[in-house]
Amino acid sequence: MALVHIEGDDLVVVIEGLDKLWALKSSLTIPLGNVRGATADPGIAAEPKGIRAPGAHVPGVLTVGTFHLDGEKVFWDVKDPSKAVVVELADEHYARLVIQVDDPRATVALVENALIGKG
Amino acid sequence: MGRTRTFDEDEVVRAAATLFGGRAYDGVSVDDLVTHLGVHRNSLYKTFGSKRGLYLVALRRHLAHDVRPLVDALGSAPDAASALRLITSADLGLLLLAAVERAPADTEVAAEVAAALDAVDQAVADALGVPADLAAALTSAALGILLRGNPHGVGTALAHRLDPLG
Numbered sequence: 001m002a003l004v005h006i007e008g009d010d011l012v013v014v015i016e017g018l019d020k021l022w023a024l025k026s027s028l029t030i031p032l033g034n035v036r037g038a039t040a041d042p043g044i045a046a047e048p049k050g051i052r053a054p055g056a057h058v059p060g061v062l063t064v065g066t067f068h069l070d071g072e073k074v075f076w077d078v079k080d081p082s083k084a085v086v087v088e089l090a091d092e093h094y095a096r097l098v099i100q101v102d103d104p105r106a107t108v109a110l111v112e113n114a115l116i117g118k119g
Numbered sequence: 120m121g122r123t124r125t126f127d128e129d130e131v132v133r134a135a136a137t138l139f140g141g142r143a144y145d146g147v148s149v150d151d152l153v154t155h156l157g158v159h160r161n162s163l164y165k166t167f168g169s170k171r172g173l174y175l176v177a178l179r180r181h182l183a184h185d186v187r188p189l190v191d192a193l194g195s196a197p198d199a200a201s202a203l204r205l206i207t208s209a210d211l212g213l214l215l216l217a218a219v220e221r222a223p224a225d226t227e228v229a230a231e232v233a234a235a236l237d238a239v240d241q242a243v244a245d246a247l248g249v250p251a252d253l254a255a256a257l258t259s260a261a262l263g264i265l266l267r268g269n270p271h272g273v274g275t276a277l278a279h280r281l282d283p284l285g
Contacts, residue, residue, distance in 0.1 A: 036168030036169065036172065037167075037168035037169025037170075037171055037172045038169055039149060039164070039169040039170040039171070040170075041148075041149040041160075041170075042148070042150075043148060043149055043150035043153070043160075044149065044160060047160055069161070070161060072161070086149075086164060086169075088164045088165070088168045088169055095165070096164055108169075108171075109224075112169070112171055112225075116225075116226055116227055
């Protein structure tokens, strides 16, 4: 699970509970200028995720950490695919974040509204 | 560095406009987009940033390819009846859905919808030589007829009343 909020001109993703051990991260801070959008996407968990390093991947149970796919790094923190949100980034270490949040619709609205007017 | 883009972006956007115009924004999942557009999920995200990003591009394509020609045609409408007929026979599905579903929640969509409808109003006002508010009233009636499927031939009844305008 992750908590997403906006702090000034940054998008802050806080990794909760034990997930942060597997992810080797407790939070990610991304300038909003490098955030391209957010999408609720339950179906993405069924896609190939690529090679994990570092992180934990128990198919069907837990996907946490950095995955390498098609030359891109994707950060995953998902147990319940129905609550997965995809945050697309530009000019960042990660090409995108796939995170589980409590209320995907609210998180998508939060991120997209923060982006409106920023080009 | 990622997978090379190997799809026809305009074709994808056209198909997305059809999908959003038929099922609305909330009725289309990313799975639906991947299935119907024939594009990898990663490519979709990389190209459009988000489902909303693709939706905005699809809406703008609809406005350019479906609403713009209507505006052009309205410019040479000889009378109110023709203007009414042009609007009620146009493919405005995505515009109407956007007005109802997304515009209240998304200021960028709201701006696109308002600009498109303003252009239609203006074209009607110019073609018929009527004030802007009357042109907007005619457009509003036409969109209402489009939504209701022209019940009891109200289009004809309205055209009869408006004929002196032309």
